[in-house]
Amino acid sequence: MNLNNLAISLIELDPENLSDLDAFKKNLVLSKGEARGHLKDVLEQACAEVDAWSGQDLESRQAGIVRLGDLLEQAMEFRGGNLSAVKPEKPQDVPPQTAGSRNFTLSRDFDSDLLNEFIVENMEVATMAESAILDWEKDSGNQELLNTIFRGFHTIKGTSAFLNLDCVKDLAHHVESMLVRVRDGQDNFTRGHADLALKSLDMIKSILERMKSSGPGQQIELPLGLEEMHEALRIFISNIRNSKVNDQSAERADLPGFKELLAQKNGETLPDQPWVVSQAPEPVVESTVRVKIDRLDKLLDTVGELVIAQTMVGQDELVVNGKNHELNKKISQAEKIVRELHDLSMFLRMVPLKGTLQKMVRLARDLSQKNGKIVKIITEGDETEIDRNMVDMLADPLVHLIRNAVDHGIEMPDERQRLGKSSESRIYLTAGNAESSIILTVSDDGRGLSRRKIVDKAMAMGLIDSAERMTDQEVWQMIFHPGFSTAEKVTEVSGRGVGLDVVCRAVEALRGRIEVQNSEGQGCAFIMKMPLTLAITDGMVVKVGSQRYILPTGNIQKALRPAESDIHTVNQRAEMLSFRDELLPVFRLHRLFNISDAKTELISGLLVVIGDGQECCALFVDDLLSQTQVVTKLLGKGINNVPVVAGGAIMGDGTVGLILDVTGIINMARQRLNVTT
Amino acid sequence: MNHATAVKENQSISVDSRAGKYLTFFLASEEYGVEILKVQEIIERMPITPVPLTSKYILGVINLRGKIHPVMDLKMKFGMDPTRMTEETCIIVIKTSALMMGVLVDKVSEVVNVASDDIENTPSLGTDVNTEYLLGVGKAGGRVRLLLDIEKVITASDIIHLKKAAETSVPEPKAETI
Incomplete structure (x- = not known):
């Protein structure tokens, strides 16, 4: 049996329930049998601890569990959590693990409409919670935000319990119990909290996505890593619990994000906190009605027809050459209303870009953490509206641009300091309208494009013979060439030279154009201009x-x-x-x-x-x-x-x-x- | 479409599935029928916008209350002379689960109830005539009505012409001038 599992069952152990204790002991003994060397010694100690329980009262048992937790932790350090390479058979009394099975079957009894509604609703809730978590990270003292997150998970838990979706319910439940402790002041907020909450949301979303593509009575494959997620949550909670019992301050300081938290608490201002989404006005509560898109399209069609019918009336000979002044007046009045209706209907399909930009903030956050860069991303123009059909198409190019900015554009903190820049870099993601188009800009204050490198690469690829007569703008355009990359090494996320080609194509598909503004050493900006709607x-x-x-x-x-x-x-x-x-x-x-x-x-x-x-x-x-x-x-x-x-x-x-x-x-x-x- | 195959398999079994109400219309002097359930509406002929690179029998597209639908000349589809527009020419809008399409016919006749006793299987007419679009022949009231498998007619895959042109690589007549 895996040590992780042991640790988890330990956390779930009810000191009052003796049969539970017995089951745990059995597992422990089993593990001991497989262990070698020092690990065996540690587990031996643990067994002795458990043996003593049966004769003890409740309180000393509880203390024993804590000690056992420490022992197990020690043991885990030895073997990185794995007792042996041989996969042991699972004892029957493993704690009820709903995530244990890889597949999950939706009950046949569900109404598919109900299911769809559930998915749509929970997707929305998840998105809302995600954005609240990102805000919470910069303002962890804000109870209101925490409550919003809490409500989100609670809703997900509640509705998924209603549909017997245990996998979702349990996950939400665990996050909830993690958050409860923060809310009630038992734990202090750490970066780890936010990380886990965000990852759980991803998991929930991916389960929902899978459900969307199947119907009632069908089997859904649960996403990989779900079990690990559960474990991570349990272990995270238990770590905090244990650390409470042990030397508190020392343990705490090791938890990720704790130092930042302290710093933040001391200085009221937040400039050091990288994850500030600024320019976010207080949320405007708008009441909305969900309308099926085909009904909307039908409405648009009908209005279009109305405009044509109106024009035909207006251009009728009887009206144009007629002497009936009153009639003409009435017709032009009607025409005015019809035009207004037409303009209005065009905007029905528009949705704000907030959701899309939010995803990018999240992406930049995760990427920069991975890369060890300090990035502050600033979004502007959340409320800019765009045709619903374009939103998805827009996400791809933005992802590539943000990745490029974080991966290539921005320097490592120490390098930035050497160059006399502040170690914290900024990425601006702005959206806005100009005439009948939308302008999206992704800019960073990183190292910018290097004309020399691009020209060298282009010549090496045989794209040009010489760059003497090329303007800067012409040089920048070459980076959109398929397979073009000046990155010295290919990383997990970028450097393959595919990204900007994709960006360019996506923007073209949206009937837009992309421009580059660059100042070497100071950063560069990609400006995308596209029509508001493809309709x-x-x-x-x-x-x-x-x-x-x-x-x-x-x-x-x-x-x-x-x-x-x-x-x-x-x-x-x-x-x-x-x-x-x-x-x-x-x-x-x-x-x-x-x-x-x-x-x-x-x-x-x-x-x-x-x-x-x-x-x-x-x-x-x-x-x-x-x-x-x-x-x-x-x-x-x-x-x-x-x-x-x-x-x-x-x-x-x-x-x-x-x-x-x-x-x-x-x-x-x-x-x-x-x-x- | 299923009807025809089912019938082929069991010639003697009742032909109930083909019985029902049919809208009948004329192509030249022949009377045809389509299942009434597949008819969305009948409209007067209206301006048709030709679409390039489609088969000859696709006349183009029309605007039906804000939606665009293709229209085919049924006579050309069946290898007859192109329809001449008259006062009686009209477009029957056919709706199937997959698509909507208008078919141009010379004249709409009536709605008749065709009982299964009145339906005969299409006789084999040799290779000159393509009978795959026929469900059978209705003979009520001494008139012969050709019952069309309209779904099969309008879902034929040869609507777009370009593929053919590219595949055969023999230049089309219109391309020769280039």
């Missing part, structure tokens, strides 16, 4: 024959009427346009789409220079009709994956307009060219 596309309506298409404005670099001298042909078939000293292939939309009534003379039409960030080409269309903002919709199922069409939109006249996918067009044009040449 609305800014586009240009182009005409090809009798067809109209929408080209996303973000992909358009320039539209121009070509002169004869700008056009060059290859083999009399392929055409090229000279544009800003470059030769771009010309693709005729009417040929790609087989439209017969379009203009065929390049100089009589329009060339639109488009690019997807990687490649550029010139697209030949008849004319540019207008600029528009449209609500992006999927084409009906079955026709959804036409490679050149990104989606559809309802135009002002009620017909469907197609939004073109620039990358798809370029790819297709290439293919065609290959096929025919």
